[in-house]
Amino acid sequence: MADSCCSGESSDAAAGDTPRAWFARMIPNCLAYATAAKAEGRPIVGILCEYTPRELIMAAGAVPVCLCGGSADMIPAAEKHLPANLCPLIKSTFGYHVERANPFLEMADLVVGETTCDGKKKMYELLAETRPVYVLELPQKVDDADARAHWVAELRKFRAFLAERFSVTIPDEKIREAAGAMNRERALRRRLADAMAADRPGLTGRRLLNFKSSISGIEADFTQYEKALALLAEPKTCRGNGQPVRVLMTGVPMAHGAERVLEIIEGHGGLVVATESCTGVKPIVDDVDVAAADPIEALAEKYFHLPCSVMTRNDRRLDLLRLLAARFRPECVVELIWQACLTYDVETSRVRRLAEDELGIPYLRIETDYSPSDSARIAVRVEALFETVRAA
Numbered sequence: 001m002a003d004s005c006c007s008g009e010s011s012d013a014a015a016g017d018t019p020r021a022w023f024a025r026m027i028p029n030c031l032a033y034a035t036a037a038k039a040e041g042r043p044i045v046g047i048l049c050e051y052t053p054r055e056l057i058m059a060a061g062a063v064p065v066c067l068c069g070g071s072a073d074m075i076p077a078a079e080k081h082l083p084a085n086l087c088p089l090i091k092s093t094f095g096y097h098v099e100r101a102n103p104f105l106e107m108a109d110l111v112v113g114e115t116t117c118d119g120k121k122k123m124y125e126l127l128a129e130t131r132p133v134y135v136l137e138l139p140q141k142v143d144d145a146d147a148r149a150h151w152v153a154e155l156r157k158f159r160a161f162l163a164e165r166f167s168v169t170i171p172d173e174k175i176r177e178a179a180g181a182m183n184r185e186r187a188l189r190r191r192l193a194d195a196m197a198a199d200r201p202g203l204t205g206r207r208l209l210n211f212k213s214s215i216s217g218i219e220a221d222f223t224q225y226e227k228a229l230a231l232l233a234e235p236k237t238c239r240g241n242g243q244p245v246r247v248l249m250t251g252v253p254m255a256h257g258a259e260r261v262l263e264i265i266e267g268h269g270g271l272v273v274a275t276e277s278c279t280g281v282k283p284i285v286d287d288v289d290v291a292a293a294d295p296i297e298a299l300a301e302k303y304f305h306l307p308c309s310v311m312t313r314n315d316r317r318l319d320l321l322r323l324l325a326a327r328f329r330p331e332c333v334v335e336l337i338w339q340a341c342l343t344y345d346v347e348t349s350r351v352r353r354l355a356e357d358e359l360g361i362p363y364l365r366i367e368t369d370y371s372p373s374d375s376a377r378i379a380v381r382v383e384a385l386f387e388t389v390r391a392a
Contacts, residue, residue, distance in 0.1 A: 019228035022220075023210045027256070030065070030215045031103055037063045043109040043166050048093065050283040050306055051114045051138055053155065053299045054216045058178035059170045060162040065104045066214045067111065069093035070257030072370035074101065081126060087340045088369040089255055090119045097127055104214070105131075110165065112158075114138045116310045117343060134161060142304065142311040152300040159296065175295040179288040181217045186284040188225035193281050195232050196273040197328050200243070202232045205272025206262055209254065209279065244271035245386045248330035250321060250351060252338045253278035258370055261336050264379050269386050274328040276321055277336075282306060285320065309343035317347070318354055325359050331389045333359070334382070337367040362388050 022029070034044055043062040047054065057064040074095025075088060081098065082091055096102035105111070113124040114136040127133050136154050139147035163170050192211055195201055211228060213221050247270045254262060254277065262272055276282055283306060292298035307317035324330075333355040337345050348365050355363035364385045368374055 019211065019224045019231070020207065022224040023212075026210070026213055029220070030213060030218075033215055033218055034063055034065060034104060034107060038107055044104065044107050046105055046108040046111040048112070048120065049114045049116055050278045051116065051303055051308070052112050052136060053158075053303050055175055055178040055182055055288065055295075055299055056155065056159055056162060056170070057112075058181065058217055059174035060166050060168055062109070062162070062166060064216055065108070067093060067096070067102060067105055067108075068253070068255040069096050069102075070255030070259075070370070071095070072372075074099060075370060082123065085340050086119050087117070087338050089253070089258070089338060090117075090123050092255070092258075092370060094123050094126065097131070110134060112136065116308065117341070119340070134158070138310070140311050142314070142316065148300065148304055151304045152297060155296050155300055172295050175299070176290045178217070179290050179295065179298070183287040183290065184222065185216055185225075186287055188222060188229070189284045190281070191229055192225060192232075193274070193284070194327075195229075201271070201273065202236055204266055205247070205249070205275060206259065206266055208272075209259060209262065209275065212279070214256065244269055245389050246271055246273045246329060246331045248272075248274050248276070248321070248324055248328065248333045249280070249336065250276040250333060251336035252341050252344050254336070255279070260370075260372060260375065261334075261366055261368060261378060264375060265334060265382055268379050268382050270334075270382065272334075273330055274324040276317070276324055278306075278308070281324065282308075282320065309341075309347050314347065318350060321351070321354060322358075325361075330361060332362040332364065332385055334364045334366060334385070337365060339367060339369045362392075 038044055045057045045062045045064050046067040047064050048067055054064040068089055069092030071092050074092045077098040078091040078095035082094055096105055100106055109132065111127060111131055111133045113120060113133060115121050115138050124133055124135055136158060139150045141147040159170055189212065192208060195203065196205070196208060211225065247265055249262065249272045265272055274281065286302050286305065288302045289298040305316060307314055307320055309317070333351065335348055335351055337348065352363045355361055362385055364381060366378055366381070368378065
């Protein structure tokens, strides 16, 4: 896969039957898959957060598709209806709705949201004026037994809703089967992420970020994950000129099309060896217990403990950062905050203390939106961070 270590560049380029080429065509691949599924009578269900259990949707015979927007071009249309000082991910997602520019949303038989941030909740109300929307009520006291019980009840209600909506039965075995497929996907992605622990990894953080799909459970994706792992296991002759700075990235998710800050980091001497966010390892750390007597309880256990900043108290996020730091040996932490993402922004003080006082490595907070207007300023700050690391 990579004959120039830490660059991710190789002779496979982006053409041909290679993992890199396959995932470079991720959107067309997913669109073809969804179109074929729709033609077969399978419902398309749009999801907007990692808290929504894909397993229940898959067990209902439907196709879960991530709808999170990553395009700056969609934001002006959204700002005709939403505040300008709102998270760009919310605005971009809604902009696709306004412009009818997301083919997955246009073919969706249902959109599932969840009560995470207030901006999303209110956006769902506008979305529901013209589209079928179901909202999961996510309790946010992660260590509270009553909160967990409420989440179990929410998933049972969601199961019943899907069964009625799509006129199907959803037996326990179907849920376990879907959980097995998702566990396989998570395991393959974890193994790919683990490749970044090497002193000179055979791919970059940007390349790793590409190795995912908007639709889960596609067998062809599994084949490409396995190919990528086989290529990474091959002996390599490294030709890199010096070691890049190893970076642990945390904070908000980077939806497809919104990878600019990661690209700046790796374009100015860094290597993102681990990404803690929802587009990184956060959703793939834990599996679902397929042997559990009650699969709904097993789903609730897995999903309720996602360490998102909406949870209180969110100590598990710091625990995950500690694990990633021990495994991937970063030399600094970069935290990405989308403008107006208040929950993640409030947590920056705890993450900074963890990085500087406990891990003993420099920390950089980057607040931005989807516009490239501040790219040069961000690059200067990143370069200054790397100079600090190298001078230590």
